[in-house]
Amino acid sequence: MNIGQQILGELKSEITEVEYNRYIKHLEYDIKKSSSDMAIFYAPNALVVSWIQKKYKDKLAHLFEIKTGNKVTVKITLKSAQTTKKAKTIKEINKVSSLLNPSYSFDNFMIGGSNQFAYAAIKSVSENPGKVYNPVFIYGGVGLGKTHLMQAAGNVLQNSGKVVIYATVEQFLNDFIRHVKNKTMDRFQEKYRKCDVLLIDDIQFLSNKEGIQEEFFHTFEALKGAGKQIILTADKHPKKIGGLEARLQSRFEWGLVADIQPPELETKIAIIKKKCEINKVKLSNEIINYIATVIESNVREIEGILSKLHAYSQLMHVDIDLEFTKNVLKDQIKENRQNLTMDTITNVVAKDLNIKPSEIRSKGRAKNLVYARRISIYICRELTQSTMPQLAQYFGMKDHTAISHTIKKINDLIEKDEDFKVKIDELTNKLSSSS
Template sequence: TAPNELMAKFINTRYADKIAHLYEVRTGIKPNIEISSTKSSKVSKQNQINVKQIKTQSSILNPSYTFENFVCGASNQYAFLSAKAAAEKPGVLYNPLFIYGTTGLGKTHLLQSVGNHCLNKGKTVICVTSEQFMIDFTSHINNHSMPKFREKYRNCDVLLIDDVQFLGKTDKIQEEFFNTYNELLAKNGQIVMTSDRPPKTLKGFEDRMISRFDKAFMADITPPELDTKIAIIIKKCEFDKIDLNKEVINYIATNMGDNIREIEGAIINLNVFKTLMKEEITLDLAKSILKDLIKEKRENINFDTIVEIVSKELNIKQSDIKSKSRVTNIVEARRIIIYLAKMLTTNSMPQIANYFGMKDHSAVSHNIKKINELIQTNEIFSLKVTELKNKILTKG
């Protein structure tokens, strides 16, 4: 509510659509926003939002999450093609499909693209987060209506589970999901899951569930290359009819990190400012608007600093790092340096490739992928990389 009717009218006129858009981006639900003043804020029970209902609602698909709106690059190509194939022939190809990768890289977009595609073909689709699945399960247990729960999840054509890693919390829910999983596959129902890590590193799951996950088709998504990030920004601007010049687009791609949601948030911030202030977004203006969103720059950290510290800590000659040596410990050290250079400097993939004498940025992407895999599967290695990163940050 607003303090008075004049303020309520102003917010409704200027900001209601933007608030609704941000809410839809976050939740996938399109709300009706209306700000009232405190004097007229008596809200009827009929119009109040039932939070419990929203949490337990399934098949919430964001219509903007389609394959056509997904930007495909080297970092996500296999996941994209696998998801598309599964959607074209649900229950036949790539079933079950397990998509994994860190937060904000497009897993949910691909998951819901499968759902929207299948829904348009007349298929019955259930799309839930693992949290929604657990809430739904608990609700049906409390209401003594488990047959309805099982009918819903085991008789659909397509079951989409987002963030499946959280389902390992309780034995009862895990047991129910295990049986749902098996029965749906026996009926040739399509299952697509997303996770922030590969199956072998999931915590809390029974061996039999991990075994089922391991037999799924695996598709990982790694952080996007600079070219892919630029393409994502251009696509987002086209979709939302936002006009940003090339300089601003390159600035966002270079400085906003790899999280696609954060990149989209930066674009929305610029567009809100442009709409309200009626000003063109110049590079200087973009820097000013996004200064609190841009991750801390590592101005004093460069390639030489990273090579010096990593070489010393791993007891490897600096000259070996840039050599063509394929000795295991040298290759690993080189990959760690490439990974940390991408994380801690503002250098682009091509710049990193050039420094190490690589053909192109795809080689950089490959090395980063290898390190990400080790970090996700080897706790000791992960701690070693974190320790190296902290030493570099301290010196930088």
Template sequence: TNKEFLSLIQKETNKNDFERYLKQLVLKKLSIEENIAIFEVANKYIASWIKSKYTNLIQNCFEKSINIKPDIEIRLFGEKKTKKEIQNSLIQNQSPESTILNPSYTFDSFVVGPSNQMAYNAALAVASKPGIQYNPLFIYGGTGLGKTHILQAIGNHALENDKTVIYVTIEQFMNDFIFSINKKNMEHFREKYRNCDLLLIDDVQFLSGKESTQEEFFHTFNELHNAKKQIVMTSDRLPSQIAGLVDRLKSRFEWGLTTDIQIPKLETKIAIIEKKSELNGINLSRDIVSFIATTLDSSIREIEGVLIRINASASLLNLEINLQMVQNLLKDQIKENKENIKLPDIISLVASELNIKPSDIKSKKRTSSVANARRIVIYLARELTHNSMPDIAKFLEMKDHSSISHNMKKTTELIEKDENFKLIIQNLKNKLINKE
């Protein structure tokens, strides 16, 4: 039975994981003929987290007790419901204790670099000592750069210290508010949002133009702030840039600390890819990691999507993960970028990065720095544009294009020999591919 199963698994896991997540598993079906055990839980994050972390352990529990090792399937409750229904029921039933957080969004799994260092430190500070410093904490930045991850990391950390946490997107807050008005149950709503230690609100830019929600949020904010409870918000822009946000909220949002998350630099991107592939159990060579980091633009979410595709192709098509396979997967992405990069862009970028005059690259000068820059331009032009060798020779005002292929060969050799040079090239590629 479910009870027996839970007591078995409880013995094998740590208290925190069990109390917070595993306890929620409900055994729906166990079929010895089909060799399968089906469980249900309330949300997809918990489902996929348990799946990735505990499948083996669950199988072992079955093995120990009834001597079969079934496949494990973890579904959402009542999968027949529409997404909307599930979401609504979650919001309505959500008590502070059952705040829906993705357990894998932790401080540990977040890669820190110059682009997010300050937001990370501030988040860690408010998670450890809520309500004392930086209240509210306002984190802003572009899509897919880790705002939700950091916000939920605060929540997960605070939950571990037995704080009450509410995490909602501003849209959930609004739905909850409207629902409570309709049900004439505002008391419950206010009690819920004003009795927590931390209120974490995601994507507050969507407050834009929602006057009655702004009004209600204003009161929630004041209550919590007066009671020295921690408020953390994220947004894709600064408070002052949120159109249709009333001034009194704008100014309150800036009372504490406002900090941004920027686009990660190449090294941080590489570190994030390494971390994500490790977490997903994918083994990528250094070459593949650099290739992904330099090819894809800034959104980490997009990079994660690629890692999932790599993993899926590898297991479904039984392919070996190598550079060529990854290049193939990203073909469309690269092609799209190629159309956007023009020869003059390459010259001006290389010139400015290497501190020489753009006009020198087209000149007859033969100093080593100019020759080096010219070689890099040629290489990048071949790699990143559709121009032929004669096209490039003509553009650079060179007499014949045989020296183009000579230059290409030399650069390729250098890249193989010299790790530092390779990084310089990758960085340039990265900048060209990601130019606005």
């Protein structure tokens, strides 16, 4: 192992795994050109160069000084381009591919029932671009993994030598406007129509933009006709994007349309465990299960929660237990659930158990009604700010002592009946995700 690799190993132990995998692991040390007072590293793209220069250049120099005893200047530069004409053309065309996030991979994408189909489709395309499904259109809410999947495919294909262009619709539009203004549309078309793979995020923002829709249509046609792969993402199905030309809508549906739903409880738990492992945060299963039931559908929220818990724990010098977790997250949870009402909860429980909401609030003693009523009362108590007297009035009980007695029974059931606990967790998760 050369000195450069040793230094990178030292840095790895001092930073998070996410940061290391995203930036540091891609550095290559030039042992031939480096010297006792100069350390040269090559980065794969301008994004990595810029980030390391701002955040880690001084740290690397310090580690070299500790290791060698010499003052060392650290130089981070782009990996040398090949001298062939083809390599120069690729470099020119592929300038925006640096926007690909190298940490997005298939290996660290958590698969569950909510995203399995989309994952399989994108994975298949990454192995056989332009032939299996083209285009692939992935849609779903914010923070569910659409961009992660798209860029995972982009990274695989770029590493295999393909020219990959990734852009949001906003970036595509700004690029278009700039080239129109500069009268250099030939360069714009060369860049977007001569690539091997085009990845466009947030395609819904093409809505009601006639000029850019015209240009995108011709770009789409050129790439599709040449057998090049196109992957698109949006927040809704092509049919539901208003202000979109019919010819574009039909073409978006030509290949494969797949949705990503909010993750089910089991997938959320798996995601949290994976994030804990990556970010080196230790949480008990009890805490992990609690977080999984209170976070919204936006998976990006998980990393923020873990960072917050870790920071509070370090600053306050306390261990992370369930009570600490609830206290740290109470404002966030309150904000997430501010739209939840007893009516909303009762309606969701009633629909899931195939009974009427009015029956849950009745005095009926049939076994299925008592079961549904207990679940509704427990979740209303957990997910709303309702007091016991308010719950008693809503569910037609005598007073708050009746609610207290019911909740005690429910807690006993949760301890003894695993199926009952699973049902409560499932419905709590559904309500937290939709709030």
